[in-house]
Amino acid sequence: MSWENNVRRVTPYVPGEQPKRKDIIKLNTNENPYPPAPAVQQVLREFSVDTLRKYPDPTVGALTKALSENYCVPEDQIFVGVGSDDVLAMSFMTFFHGDKPILFPDITYSFYDVWAEEFEIPYETKPLREDFTICRDDYMCENGGIVIPNPNAPTGIEARRDELEMIIASNPDSVVIIDEAYVDFGAETTLPLIEKYDNLLVVMTFSKSRSLAGSRIGFAMGSKKLIGYLQDVKYSFNSYTMDSVTSAIGCAALSDPKYFLETCEKIVETREWTKKELHALGFSFPDSRTNFIFAKHECWDAARLFEDLKEAGIYVRYFNKPRIDQYLRISIGTMEEMQQLVAFLQDYKQV
Amino acid sequence: MSWENNVRRVTPYVPGEQPKRKDIIKLNTNENPYPPAPAVQQVLREFSVDTLRKYPDPTVGALTKALSENYCVPEDQIFVGVGSDDVLAMSFMTFFHGDKPILFPDITYSFYDVWAEEFEIPYETKPLREDFTICRDDYMCENGGIVIPNPNAPTGIEARRDELEMIIASNPDSVVIIDEAYVDFGAETTLPLIEKYDNLLVVMTFSKSRSLAGSRIGFAMGSKKLIGYLQDVKYSFNSYTMDSVTSAIGCAALSDPKYFLETCEKIVETREWTKKELHALGFSFPDSRTNFIFAKHECWDAARLFEDLKEAGIYVRYFNKPRIDQYLRISIGTMEEMQQLVAFLQDYKQV
Numbered sequence: 001m002s003w004e005n006n007v008r009r010v011t012p013y014v015p016g017e018q019p020k021r022k023d024i025i026k027l028n029t030n031e032n033p034y035p036p037a038p039a040v041q042q043v044l045r046e047f048s049v050d051t052l053r054k055y056p057d058p059t060v061g062a063l064t065k066a067l068s069e070n071y072c073v074p075e076d077q078i079f080v081g082v083g084s085d086d087v088l089a090m091s092f093m094t095f096f097h098g099d100k101p102i103l104f105p106d107i108t109y110s111f112y113d114v115w116a117e118e119f120e121i122p123y124e125t126k127p128l129r130e131d132f133t134i135c136r137d138d139y140m141c142e143n144g145g146i147v148i149p150n151p152n153a154p155t156g157i158e159a160r161r162d163e164l165e166m167i168i169a170s171n172p173d174s175v176v177i178i179d180e181a182y183v184d185f186g187a188e189t190t191l192p193l194i195e196k197y198d199n200l201l202v203v204m205t206f207s208k209s210r211s212l213a214g215s216r217i218g219f220a221m222g223s224k225k226l227i228g229y230l231q232d233v234k235y236s237f238n239s240y241t242m243d244s245v246t247s248a249i250g251c252a253a254l255s256d257p258k259y260f261l262e263t264c265e266k267i268v269e270t271r272e273w274t275k276k277e278l279h280a281l282g283f284s285f286p287d288s289r290t291n292f293i294f295a296k297h298e299c300w301d302a303a304r305l306f307e308d309l310k311e312a313g314i315y316v317r318y319f320n321k322p323r324i325d326q327y328l329r330i331s332i333g334t335m336e337e338m339q340q341l342v343a344f345l346q347d348y349k350q351v
Numbered sequence: 352m353s354w355e356n357n358v359r360r361v362t363p364y365v366p367g368e369q370p371k372r373k374d375i376i377k378l379n380t381n382e383n384p385y386p387p388a389p390a391v392q393q394v395l396r397e398f399s400v401d402t403l404r405k406y407p408d409p410t411v412g413a414l415t416k417a418l419s420e421n422y423c424v425p426e427d428q429i430f431v432g433v434g435s436d437d438v439l440a441m442s443f444m445t446f447f448h449g450d451k452p453i454l455f456p457d458i459t460y461s462f463y464d465v466w467a468e469e470f471e472i473p474y475e476t477k478p479l480r481e482d483f484t485i486c487r488d489d490y491m492c493e494n495g496g497i498v499i500p501n502p503n504a505p506t507g508i509e510a511r512r513d514e515l516e517m518i519i520a521s522n523p524d525s526v527v528i529i530d531e532a533y534v535d536f537g538a539e540t541t542l543p544l545i546e547k548y549d550n551l552l553v554v555m556t557f558s559k560s561r562s563l564a565g566s567r568i569g570f571a572m573g574s575k576k577l578i579g580y581l582q583d584v585k586y587s588f589n590s591y592t593m594d595s596v597t598s599a600i601g602c603a604a605l606s607d608p609k610y611f612l613e614t615c616e617k618i619v620e621t622r623e624w625t626k627k628e629l630h631a632l633g634f635s636f637p638d639s640r641t642n643f644i645f646a647k648h649e650c651w652d653a654a655r656l657f658e659d660l661k662e663a664g665i666y667v668r669y670f671n672k673p674r675i676d677q678y679l680r681i682s683i684g685t686m687e688e689m690q691q692l693v694a695f696l697q698d699y700k701q702v
Contacts, residue, residue: 002523002524003446003496003523003524003525003526003549003550004576004580005449005524006446006447006448006449006451006495006496006524006525006526007445007446007448007580008444008445008446008448008580008584009580009583010583010584010587011583011587012582012583012584012585012586012587013586013587013590014586015406015409015590015591018405018406018408018409026405029405029406031404031405031406032404033404034404035400035401035403035404036400036401036403036404040400040403041400044395044396044398044400044596045395045396047395049386049387049391049392049395050386050387051565052386052387052391052562052563052564052565052566052600053382053383053384053385053386053387053562053563053564053565054369054377054380054382054564054565055366055369055380055382055558055564055565056564056565056567057369058366058369082433082589082592082594083589083591083592085588085589085590085591086588086589086592089588089589093359094358094359095354095357095358095359096357097357097358097359098356098357100357114587115587115588117587118584118587118588144357145354145357172353172354173353173354173356173357174354174357175354175357198354199354207406211403211404212403212404213403213404213405213406213407213591214402214403214404214405214406214407214594214595214596215403215594215595215596216407216591216592216593216594225355229355229358229359229360231363232360232361232362232363233359233361233363233469234363235363235364236361236362236363236364236465236466236468236469237436237437237440237466237469238433238434238436238437238440239364239366239436240366240434240436240564240567241433241434241437241567242567243433243565243566243567243594243597244565244566245395245565245566245596245597245600246594246596246597249403249596
């Protein structure tokens with residue numbers, strides 16, 4: 001016997017590398033290549049430091065109000081967390097507390113099975129079709145909950161909205177989480193459906209489209225009832241998760257919709273340019289609606305290419321997993337960064 | 352059947368009120384009345400906002416290094432979280448995963464039973480003695496883990512170090528968490544014991560003594576093995592919990608030990624002054640080693656006094672719970688604030 005017998009043992013999620021080297025092209029964690037909105041800088045310069053001695057607003061009221069105005073969703077239908085990972089972890093804890101297995105695609109965000117293991121939630125993965133699209137009928141069986149990212153990661157593919165709606169409508173006894181981390185890069189949000197289905201939770205993040213991965217801001221929107229349960233579990237975990245500075249940063253980012261749209265557009269343009277170039281170089285990939293491309297070369301081995309790129313100071317993401325071990329996930333950087341990537345690939349040989 | 356059948360239902364912790372009114376004397380949430388170290392201001396003014404587009408260091412390396420130097424504890428024996436509530440929640444999840452009940456005092460931090468309920472951990476509370484001291488022998492039975500705050504809250508009483516050591520030494524099969532949120536106001540830390548006992552986890556926070564409740568920084572120190580398990584559970588929950596700005600704020604606060612000590616000393620002085628005044632006014636209280644006093648008046652009803660103080664713009668904390676429903680927990684503010692409290696009480700009458 002030892003205290004170790006009482007320990008929860010888990011195999012943690014491994015995030016993409018955060019190398020300390022400065023001279024690299026970092027296309028491995030889907031970060032935004034552009035800085036956050038200028039108003040964020042102003043917030044940091046003007047923040048009243050003395051107020052930090054006090055606890056933050058536990059309701060994250062100001063940020064919730066700003067989100068409410070931005071998305072036209074009532075404040076009591078919004079939940080704010082420390083990044084969308086925090087929101088998703090809390091949601092798994094809250095809504096997937098039954099005995100039946102929860103469902104998610106076999107190829108998807110690799111944190112879902114980690115949360116399921118952590119919270120001891122039974123789960124089943126549903127294989128994507130050969131072309132990596134989601135098969136709607138797979139989610140029409142008995143289950144304890146459903147989580148689907150839209151667009152999916154790491155494939156970048158957007159699901160058809162009517163198919164997602166059928167999944168949500170056919171599962172009134174399960175909470176369906178649509179993880180829209182990448183939705184702002186040209187996909188259609190399921191957000192309007194929260195008015196119609198009280199079992200739908202839509203999760204979004206400031207990490208990608210709002211250039212604030214370093215600030216850890218995520219949020220979820222859903223029916224008042226759904227958000228109420230989520231708040232209860234959150235308040236039973238930590239009353240004050242969002243620090244005062246971050247909350248102010250979030251408000252600042254939301255205050256500049258023009259900058260937000262322009263940044264997203266630039267990334268979409270760069271993505272479309274990169275698609276053409278990669279295609280010409282012999283890569284194939286699903287049609288991405290995100291800030292990354294999930295690409296496979298007609299002859300080059302992905303693991304070797306991954307290492308060779310790294311050697312050249314270009315970091316992308318490689319998943320050594322069944323069905324996708326010949327793909328690389330390449331985040332969209334600035335046009336200059338993508339040009340450098342393309343230039344490297346034009347000279348690249350694999351013997 | 353409905354999706355609500357799969358929901359985890361909890362009764363959340365209720366934190367002390369955070370009133371929006373500005374003209375009040377806020378002595379209800381044990382906040383520090385002094386601002387954070389001046390270096391914190393500088394960090395906010397100089398922070399490179401562009402870096403926020405990138406994910407923070409998942410290991411919170413810089414802050415961990417600063418803590419390591421400050422407390423002379425190796426980096427791999429330190430865990431950093433979003434406030435000590437986050438650290439404690441993660442610790443409950445990680446270390447209290449057995450079938451036997453965990454133990455904690457009946458009068459203590461009111462979040463312990465909330466976490467136990469949230470994570471479905473069986474628990475037993477052990478009654479404090481009549482004088483609110485901890486009875487060591489209560490913790491010598493079979494158990495699945497132990498959590499004791501030292502000094503205890505809301506009593507403010509410091510346990511004898513040799514008694515705590517006996518509890519830790521007698522329970523090699525359980526993790527013993529000593530929650531030292533208030534230790535910097537004149538109590539003795541159990542930190543040196545982590546070298547001797549691999550089942551001891553010492554938890555501290557920046558919220559009280561470092562004037563950073565608004566920033567959410569907590570940390571735990573213990574054996575390498577203990578911290579390893581805690582990290583695994585944390586990385587299975589959220590890879591990046593500490594945002595980049597907060598991490599830099601934490602480092603700045605640690606960089607000024609002189610300011611830290613002076614602030615703590617001022618609060619201790621004010622506390623000792625307040626004790627004398629309250630005593631003269633007919634209050635009795637255990638000898639507090641914290642930044643609050645847990646006081647009971649010889650004739651005034653606590654609930655009424657609480658309301659009357661609030662009416663006068665002085666917020667303290669009242670717990671309507673067995674054994675302590677005639678006590679008020681009064682945080683130590685500035686000398687001026689405590690003088691105003693005392694002046695109010697000198698004129699106070701309860702008929």
